[in-house]
Amino acid sequence: MAESPPGIPQPLEPLVTRVLARNASPYTHTGTQSFVVGGSGAVAIIDPGPVDDVHLDALLAAVGDRKVAAILCTHTHRDHSPAAKPLAERTGAPIIGCAPLTMDDEGPRADAAFDIDYRPDRVLADGEAVAGDGWTLVAVATPGHTSNHLAFALPESGALFSGDHVMGWSTTIVSPPDGDMGDYMASLDKLLGREDRVYYPAHGDQVDNPRRLVRGMLGHRKQREGQIARAIERGTHDIPAMVAVMYVGLHPKLLGAAERSVLAHLIDMERRGIVRREGATWQRM
Template sequence: MAEHPTGIPIQLEPLVVRVLAPNASPYTYTGTQTHIVGMTDLAVIDPGPDDPGHIEALLRAIDSRPVKAIVVTHHHRDHSPATRPLQSLTGAPIVGAAPFDLADAGARADASFDAAYAPDRVLAEGDSVTGDGWTLEAIATPGHTSNHLAFALPETKALFSGDHVMGWSTTIVSPPDGNMTAYMASLEKLMGRDDRIYYPGHGEAIDKPQRLVRGMLGHRKQREGQILRLLRDGARPIPAMVERMYVGLGAQLVPAAERSVLAHLYDLQTRGLVIEEGETWRTTA
């Protein structure tokens, strides 16, 4: 992917540099994007996988400047494992999303959880970390994971959206930690903000964020409508729904689609619109 070079610092604006990790996959697109915020002292957002080459690239971009904080949006292994070696090398505290111990035997299609993630300080809605000329304010955006945070940079009206809003695809919402009800509420929350630009964990910067978020809300409501129409024709198992809803989907992405449909079904169930019966689902009406 020559058009997406890994390990090379790219200046997005005076306060923000992006470094792409070499972990491209069907679920990470071109790879995880680490963002470095600041000029004289720094914050490193989502340092990514524990890849020696990527960590070396981050150190070159840091260029011996003090790191005030290693900031984490959520605890998936394509975002947080590099916190440990980077902390050892810089002495910076790990701050951000809460740690989470998920006991789930169910199938997973997204990046698995980083069981060793251990922040020094957990941030909640409105908490912040600061440095010379920059502030990162935590915005709680659960849905992709229960502990997901976005981070606003009020000095330039930018938002680091992690995996909640990505620049290439809608995010995976995989129960039980992923929650469609929370995800939709978090999108609505962002619609009420006036951020100028989003810097996501995957994909290009989003310079018309309100338009994209509005489209994501519409896309999810469209999927919900598809599910309800299918179930009105009779009870169905999830694989049969996915086959009808995602025509032509590559086999490697089918598990993610099944988890997404399950998330929608749980949301519809909480609203009293569908019922689970063994391996099938049906409408209540």
């Protein structure tokens, strides 16, 4: 199903409505997708997005005269969680979901800096839930993109709100020091073992065959690891040179993200005894 324009509520199924924020970029695709979950009674809002009064008004218009029972955040990059605070002030709803995380991020995407003002009223651990009128949202810990990333399962319909862990348009950025490739791969394996009917990601179209996509993402990352290993064997030992070989034709604005991804792979390979670091260069073990 194609996305509606920013600010226009788009019903996806009886319990789910999508509202697109106005923050399109090379790293957010068409923007952050917020979700209103619920029927005629109280609702939850997932990933309220960046602070933007127009987007907040659109979310509240989608809610209408229903009560907002909970505001949930998958993680605390600032294209996802900052609007939680003003939304809570306007609705009185508690902020529930991922743990707070504040750190310096040397990654390439300015929109993904961490939200230093995020203060949840309740943090959900893996398997914990929040429920409302005819809906339940169960936390599924999916670290990797960030260490505090959660997805939310809606057992009433078989949907999973996958945040940035699995997106509908691109693989996610895994940017050290907080992003962790080993955790990301383990979280993909975890999702592969589930039987969710559909994913609603924070960026891009809904995913109607989620297990097939997850298998493809696992295969893609394993292929990247193989490319890195072969590049080192052929004498390419620093990250910019690896990216030049592996990402031919990549848009210059995305080079930084590619370098962070390769670094994440190398750190994971180092932990597993495949490569070793020598200053700014990498060698096979």
